[in-house]
Amino acid sequence: MRTRFGICQRKRRYAAEAEALQAAAKAAVTLRPYRCALCRQYHLTGRTKGLRVPRFVLERKKDEDGREDFTAS
Numbered sequence: 001m002r003t004r005f006g007i008c009q010r011k012r013r014y015a016a017e018a019e020a021l022q023a024a025a026k027a028a029v030t031l032r033p034y035r036c037a038l039c040r041q042y043h044l045t046g047r048t049k050g051l052r053v054p055r056f057v058l059e060r061k062k063d064e065d066g067r068e069d070f071t072a073s
Ligand SMILES: [Zn+2]
Pocket: 003, 008, 009, 013, 036, 037, 038, 039, 040, 041, 043
């Protein structure tokens, strides 16, 4: 997932994935945490499109691979 700089600036950041998951659990709508390639912290997105946690784990692994880093501009 590409993260635009403006979105990163506007969104609330969570330093830890657990923190983001807690906030998502409290929200009235379905939110999904994702690792931001810009600030390297976590944001929540409401665009779940039916994705479930295993998919998120896959995306996170891709992030940690480094290929997504610094490509969003
Ligand atoms: Zn960010």
